[in-house]
Amino acid sequence: MESKMSNNSAGATQPARKYVPPHLRAQERSPSVPPAVGASSPMPGAFTRTPSNSSFAGRPSKPPSSLPPRTRRPDGYGKWLDGIHIPAPRNERLELDLFGEPGDPFKQSTGINFDKYADIPVEAKGHNVPEPIIEFTNPPIDPHLLENIKFARYTTPTPVQKYSVPIIGQGCDLMACAQTGSGKTGGFLFPILSECFKNGPVQTPPANPSKYSTKVYPTALILAPTRELVNQIHEEAKKFAYRSWVKPAVVYGGAPSGEQMRQLDRGCDLLSAAPGRLCDFIDRGKISLANVKYLVLDEADRMLDMGFEPQIRRIVQGCDMPSVEDRQTLLFSATFPREIQLLAGDFLKNEIFLSVGRVGSTSENITQTVEWAEDFEKKSVLLDILEGHMEPESNNRTLIFVETKRMADILCDFLLQNNLRATAIHGDRDQREREYALNTFKMGYNPLMVATAVAARGLDIPHVSLVVNYDLPSDIDDYVHRIGRTGRAGNTGHAISFFNQNNLNIVRGLVEILREAKQEIPIFLEQSLQQASVFGGRGRGRGGSRGRGMSSRGGGSGFGSPFRRTASSWDSPSNSTSFSHDSPAYWIQKS
């Protein structure tokens, strides 16, 4: 922000500076080495100033006939011509949009523990595992990507990136497991874009000029389980594809498909998509997967579990997607239950298995506590916690997870009635409401957000210093992802979970996670652990599912009935009626 101030004041004293309309700014020559974005103090207004001796002023009045007249605003994307990558000129406004200013308070910045990532043990198994990279450097990373990485102010690759870049670069399939907030998105975007920049587009069938709307043939397809996550990946893709020939596009439900259609018409080389809308566009002949070279499943375990698997199979095996042999498949997640790892084999060939730390463990940057709270007292305990945590002028955000959409609304209303700035996100809200909730939360206008599972995975929201599990999930992997909304990129964070008799189904996994992360384990959890084991509680997720690296733990098949019991079926009667205590009349939204 300081540089912006000096920029403005310097600009005011510069009589030579003229306004240049946005569509002409791109004509300016750019220096070959980019200064840090926004760090323009040595040369204020470098991109908008038009000195009289510039190439612009001396340009012939008529453009060379080989160039078609410009018909639309430059979009910041370059070309691939005769085997050569021709990046678009730089564009100051676009750079500010994409990368923000240095020290932008709304951006995630790496935290004090970033360097500790180097201490996490990494396991890479498979044939011909290449040496990891150590830094972002030209071989092997394409120089254009290096420039964009610099713009984004990424200085050091995270462990998953150090390995994924050479692995994907040498053409291998990959199953990568790395902790929440440890840079998985870069882990697939960097190598994919780097290779794309080096190799150019795959040959695309000629467009049919008679058709009003053309079919698009993305080179890379990235699938993710929620619309917001898909959108977030797309935003990252835009950063790292800046000025290149690779045009990112995004496709998901709940938003007008016409707009997405027009966006696709402007070009689509790297597509981020939610499964439903993608299928829709494939059916309508708008998207072909015939040219896909890279297929990414982000949150891969989620994408391959019961709810999504049929859709994914349809996209991967039932459309015109190249076969396993003819594409590269990349699976990323922080958790990977063993039976899903097995299932994933259908989509991979000769994959390299990469794990950073233990599969499914949590970051030690997150301080985890568990508090005993009966359902009826959760609301007041929450208020106490928030009072202690949300100092007025702090930049903190708190994310509160509940199990049901209805409870998300109820709790949000409760917080609002207590004069707290809260919002809610869940699948029953329309997409505009969801995006509004997420944006106001990100901006800090609403520093509290109540959420269902829709916000549990992947979302990278700066300044979430506290995650509250108002209701604990029944699956330990969900717990891992939820608390992973804090303590990202080397920042520290807190997670507080409300625990009571209804949560015995997660106690084993929870204790295991807390132990691994060297967290304190309350006495009541130890006791509940014994209680739960009487009922044969299976602990970690579905059947002790976590891989220990590549090495199988053998034994436990974990294919019993997935839900042998539910909390209510063995609850004491007094607890099963707790709902009526939970919601005194004045808290309930009468329907």
Add this chain to the structure above:
DNA sequence: AAAAAAT
């Protein structure tokens, strides 16, 4: 039992 994902 719940949530998510197409209209």
